[in-house]
Amino acid sequence: MRVLVDICHPAHVHFFRNITGLLQDRGHDILITSRQKEIALDLLDELKLEHRVLSAEGGGLLGLGQELLVRNRALMRIVREFRPAVMAAVGGIFVAQVGAVTRVPTVVFYDTENARLQNLLTYPFAGRVVAPRCYRAWLPRRNIRYDGYHELAYLHPSLFTPDRQVALANGLAPEGETYFLRVVAWQANHDVGERGWSPSLLADVVSYLADYGRVLISAEGPLPEMLEAYRYRGSPKAVHDVMAHCRLFIGESATMASESAVLGVPAIYAAHTGRGYTDEQEARYGLVRNVRRLEERAALAQAIDAILSEPFSVWAERRRRLLDDTIEVAPFAARCIEDHASSREREAC
Numbered sequence: 001m002r003v004l005v006d007i008c009h010p011a012h013v014h015f016f017r018n019i020t021g022l023l024q025d026r027g028h029d030i031l032i033t034s035r036q037k038e039i040a041l042d043l044l045d046e047l048k049l050e051h052r053v054l055s056a057e058g059g060g061l062l063g064l065g066q067e068l069l070v071r072n073r074a075l076m077r078i079v080r081e082f083r084p085a086v087m088a089a090v091g092g093i094f095v096a097q098v099g100a101v102t103r104v105p106t107v108v109f110y111d112t113e114n115a116r117l118q119n120l121l122t123y124p125f126a127g128r129v130v131a132p133r134c135y136r137a138w139l140p141r142r143n144i145r146y147d148g149y150h151e152l153a154y155l156h157p158s159l160f161t162p163d164r165q166v167a168l169a170n171g172l173a174p175e176g177e178t179y180f181l182r183v184v185a186w187q188a189n190h191d192v193g194e195r196g197w198s199p200s201l202l203a204d205v206v207s208y209l210a211d212y213g214r215v216l217i218s219a220e221g222p223l224p225e226m227l228e229a230y231r232y233r234g235s236p237k238a239v240h241d242v243m244a245h246c247r248l249f250i251g252e253s254a255t256m257a258s259e260s261a262v263l264g265v266p267a268i269y270a271a272h273t274g275r276g277y278t279d280e281q282e283a284r285y286g287l288v289r290n291v292r293r294l295e296e297r298a299a300l301a302q303a304i305d306a307i308l309s310e311p312f313s314v315w316a317e318r319r320r321r322l323l324d325d326t327i328e329v330a331p332f333a334a335r336c337i338e339d340h341a342s343s344r345e346r347e348a349c
Contacts, residue, residue, distance in 0.1 A: 001028045004084040008035040012090045013043040014154045018330040039236045046237045086341035096125040113137035134280035148326040151259045162244030170234025177213035182251030199224045261287035264319030266307045285322045
């Protein structure tokens with residue numbers, strides 16, 4: 001069976017890397033189409049995943065609209081050439097629309113409730129939408145729910161064991177504690193109208209944490225000159241090895257907050273918009289703290305102090321409870337892709 005997987009974001013590389021491996025092991029032919037966004041292409045190359053670049057990220061509504069036209073046209077050509085039995089993606093706007101036109105079955109994995117425009121342009125066309133149990137927005141009737149999070153598709157302990165030597169070679173402090181920060185560019189379609197941390201807020205957080213240990217900042221764009229020395233300069237492939245050995249994650253990325261949680265590292269997701277999965281990881285497991293009122297800097301400081309006051313041993317126990325409650329997502333997702341292709345074949349007979 002031919003399977004086309006569309007990659008539009010660095011996090012999608014991680015989500016699909018084990019899923020495509022499982023599908024290949026079962027004898028399926030995989031074609032990966034990619035998008036020039038941040039380090040997505042670097043990750044694909046570093047992981048030795050062959051791919052075909054179809055477009056570059058557009059900025060703002062106009063840029064995203066132009067990219068939609070360009071990418072859909074390019075994907076249509078690929079579909080006619082490769083003739084996949086099924087297409088899959090995270091978010092899935094491109095595969096869903098092209099799949100509806102070409103009558104190729106599509107499976108869309110998603111977990112971001114506030115991507116209203118994207119979901120409006122995706123869900124009506126998708127063959128199946130697969131979402132975690134904690135997803136709290138509307139889903140089309142053709143949906144599948146599962147107990148887990150996207151991040152377990154690549155950070156489940158059956159798939160990933162952090163390597164401290166790799167972490168040390170990529171920025172982890174050899175002694176004392178390391179704190180990992182993430183700031184984003186707010187250019188994705190679900191970020192329209194959103195605003196992030198101010199430079200002064202970032203400087204305050206760095207100053208506060210620098211008294212405790214080493215601070216690393218992962219940033220999509222430029223940093224203020226006085227903070228450039230804190231930029232994470234390690235390999236994109238090694239970032240999870242580093243995060244797994246950190247004392248705390250703080251940032252605007254819900255994905256990286258969830259990655260930290262499933263690794264057993266406490267996280268603070270500090271952004272105006274929330275996510276069902278980080279809310280669940282706070283309420284159910286106490287691994288994430290959600291701070292939405294960024295103008296109240298005392299709330300962020302209180303969240304940091306509360307986490308650092310907890311004994312280090314509690315995080316492993318909380319992670320164990322999370323893993324006991326959730327599934328291994330990679331084999332589940334691979335089955336979803338195979339099953340949907342098979343069901344469409346049966347319907348066509």
